[in-house]
Amino acid sequence: MNFNWDVFWQYLLQPSGVYLTGLWLTCVISVLAMLLGCVLGLAAALLRLSRNPLLHLPVRFYVWLMRGTPLLVQIVFLYTALAAGGIFRFQDIELFGLLIPGNIQAAIIALGLNEGAYMAEIIRAGIGAVDKGQYEAGRSLGMTFAKLMRRIVLPQAFRVIVPPLGNEFNVMLKNTTLVSVIGVQELLLSTQMVTSATFRVFELYLVVAIYFLLLTTLWGFFQRWLEKRFGQSDRPSSPPPATSRMFGRSTLKLLRGR
Amino acid sequence: MAHQSDELIIEALNIHKSFGDLQILKGISLQVRRGEVVVLIGASGSGKTTFIRCINLLEEIQSGQIRVSGHPMGYRTKADGSLVRDSERNIARQRRDIGMVFQRFNLFPHMTALENIIEAPIQVLGVPRKAAVEQAQALLKRVGLADKAGHYPSMLSGGQQQRVAIARALAMKPQAMLFDEPTSALDPETVGEVLQVMKELAEEGMTMVVVTHEMGFAREVADRVVVLDQGELIEQGPPEQIFSHPTHPRTQAFLSRVL
Numbered sequence: 152m153n154f155n156w157d158v159f160w161q162y163l164l165q166p167s168g169v170y171l172t173g174l175w176l177t178c179v180i181s182v183l184a185m186l187l188g189c190v191l192g193l194a195a196a197l198l199r200l201s202r203n204p205l206l207h208l209p210v211r212f213y214v215w216l217m218r219g220t221p222l223l224v225q226i227v228f229l230y231t232a233l234a235a236g237g238i239f240r241f242q243d244i245e246l247f248g249l250l251i252p253g254n255i256q257a258a259i260i261a262l263g264l265n266e267g268a269y270m271a272e273i274i275r276a277g278i279g280a281v282d283k284g285q286y287e288a289g290r291s292l293g294m295t296f297a298k299l300m301r302r303i304v305l306p307q308a309f310r311v312i313v314p315p316l317g318n319e320f321n322v323m324l325k326n327t328t329l330v331s332v333i334g335v336q337e338l339l340l341s342t343q344m345v346t347s348a349t350f351r352v353f354e355l356y357l358v359v360a361i362y363f364l365l366l367t368t369l370w371g372f373f374q375r376w377l378e379k380r381f382g383q384s385d386r387p388s389s390p391p392p393a394t395s396r397m398f399g400r401s402t403l404k405l406l407r408g409r
Numbered sequence: 410m411a412h413q414s415d416e417l418i419i420e421a422l423n424i425h426k427s428f429g430d431l432q433i434l435k436g437i438s439l440q441v442r443r444g445e446v447v448v449l450i451g452a453s454g455s456g457k458t459t460f461i462r463c464i465n466l467l468e469e470i471q472s473g474q475i476r477v478s479g480h481p482m483g484y485r486t487k488a489d490g491s492l493v494r495d496s497e498r499n500i501a502r503q504r505r506d507i508g509m510v511f512q513r514f515n516l517f518p519h520m521t522a523l524e525n526i527i528e529a530p531i532q533v534l535g536v537p538r539k540a541a542v543e544q545a546q547a548l549l550k551r552v553g554l555a556d557k558a559g560h561y562p563s564m565l566s567g568g569q570q571q572r573v574a575i576a577r578a579l580a581m582k583p584q585a586m587l588f589d590e591p592t593s594a595l596d597p598e599t600v601g602e603v604l605q606v607m608k609e610l611a612e613e614g615m616t617m618v619v620v621t622h623e624m625g626f627a628r629e630v631a632d633r634v635v636v637l638d639q640g641e642l643i644e645q646g647p648p649e650q651i652f653s654h655p656t657h658p659r660t661q662a663f664l665s666r667v668l
Contacts, residue, residue, distance in 0.1 A: 293504045
């Protein structure tokens with residue numbers, strides 16, 4: 152077997168600057184795209200509740216489009232195809248003294264747009280899980296729709312949303328590798344660049360896999376804390392036993408991915 | 410009770426309501442004076458629950474009019490006589506005047522008993538938090554739950570939850586309270602504590618419309634008993650008259666089944 156342990160340990164424990172930049176970009180793009188996805192998803196879910204077809208039909212179209220085409224195609228379409236067609240070209244912009252290249256903007260927007268469609272369905276399901284009596288109680292107390300949503304329905308829906316939301320972010324971390332095709336130097340592209348110089352393909356791809364495993368594992372711990380924190384007020388007297396937390400439904404969902 | 414005046418709090422005029430082809434309410438009219446306790450009785454499916462839900466616009470009506478303290482609720486009449494639903498904002502404002510207690514309590518499970526009670530005064534009426542908390546503590550004391558302020562609904566018994574729900578509705582200082590079968594979802598041993606709170610409320614002069622199967626409560630507390638059958642108001646009068654000398658044959662048939 153052609154495996155150089157020295158190279159492996161060196162890149163795992165003392166990653167070069169290229170690697171660290173890649174790791175940093177992966178995290179930043181994931182978080183920003185996820186935030187964008189949550190905002191879009193919430194807006195889309197609320198619009199879909201409307202009885203007005205002018206509001207809910209565009210949302211259904213958006214969800215249908217985003218879920219029906221490959222994410223990789225969406226990324227290339229947004230950045231490369233639109234520019235090639237002379238429709239829209241992402242320009243580098245300077246924000247707070249920081250130069251943000253066009254391809255990173257496109258990466259965040261493409262991932263966020265895609266995520267929004269999945270989040271819309273998740274949030275819609277969460278809102279649907281809230282008992283009808285909660286709406287009636289809120290209304291009978293004189294709450295408007297906005298207040299009812301913000302104070303009563305969404306906090307309860309959030310508890311249902313948190314487990315799949317954590318799962319979505321796990322998927323998002325891994326999906327950032329796709330934006331390497333538009334030249335964003337995240338972890339995967341950084342690895343490719345290093346391998347093209349060193350030819351240590353096996354060692355370096357193993358290292359990148361371990362990096363991702365590390366990221367998703369850390370996130371898994373955070374997710375478990377989130378679920379514990381926000382699932383609590385409903386059943387404060389009896390938190391679910393540790394075994395069901397480890398092997399229960401939400402964990403299986405976490406493992407399954409998309 | 411003794412506090413009645415001639416001022417009309419709730420006026421329902423010729424209310425029609427149907428779900429598709431099924432007519433639920435076939436022209437019900439009811440007037441409730443300030444301080445009056447009206448108990449609606451009737452077989453299941455007679456439309457009593459639907460009727461009180463129409464009063465605070467949880468159900469849409471097809472025709473008729475509802476007024477609370479003289480103000481029309483929820484609908485504007487167009488020139489051709491048809492009804493258009495008022496804006497969401499106006500309906501929300503009108504609902505503040507009417508408290509509602511539900512069969513299944515519908516407390517907010519993510520809030521403690523105290524938070525349930527202060528939520529609407531703070532969020533809807535804009536009461537400062539400190540004043541709202543003081544009021545909520547007084548209300549919890551009034552329903553006998555002063556020690557449960559920090560408890561979540563899931564930690565309370567059905568009867569305790571329903572008493573918190575009553576306090577929550579009272580916190581809005583409503584003109585009238587609607588009770589939709591408030592004891593039907595309770596264990597028998599907790600029914601009494603809820604009825605006791607309602608009785609005290611009636612004695613303090615609250616205007617109440619109560620849908621219930623508790624005939625003992627109707628007999629003891631009601632000023633007027635209203636009998637609904639198949640979407641029609643068939644008979645009404647003081648409890649002793651309805652329970653002892655019902656005139657309508659369908660009232661007689663209903664009472665002979667439940668008493």
